[in-house]
Amino acid sequence: QSHLQRVVSPLSSSQENFEARALHPTHLGRLCPSETPEGTNIGLRKNLALLANVTQVENEEKITTILKGMGLQLAK
Numbered sequence: 118q119s120h121l122q123r124v125v126s127p128l129s130s131s132q133e134n135f136e137a138r139a140l141h142p143t144h145l146g147r148l149c150p151s152e153t154p155e156g157t158n159i160g161l162r163k164n165l166a167l168l169a170n171v172t173q174v175e176n177e178e179k180i181t182t183i184l185k186g187m188g189l190q191l192a193k
Contacts, residue, residue: 123163125161
């Protein structure tokens with residue numbers, strides 16, 4: 118795996134922060150659920166999913182329109 122595809126948490130590997138190490142539903146399609154090291158760094162170093170696409174500039178209104186069209190409702 119390339120280091121450019123790695124996502125590293127700033128948390129110390131000695132901390133028992135289980136929430137930071139766990140896979141979250143929002144990671145679907147973004148982070149690989151199985152590619153993480155064993156041992157003390159498990160869950161703190163993750164890799165981008167195989168088909169993840171990272172963009173730097175995107176029209177926020179366009180994305181909001183698409184998400185609303187998919188049934189997403191704004192949080193109050």
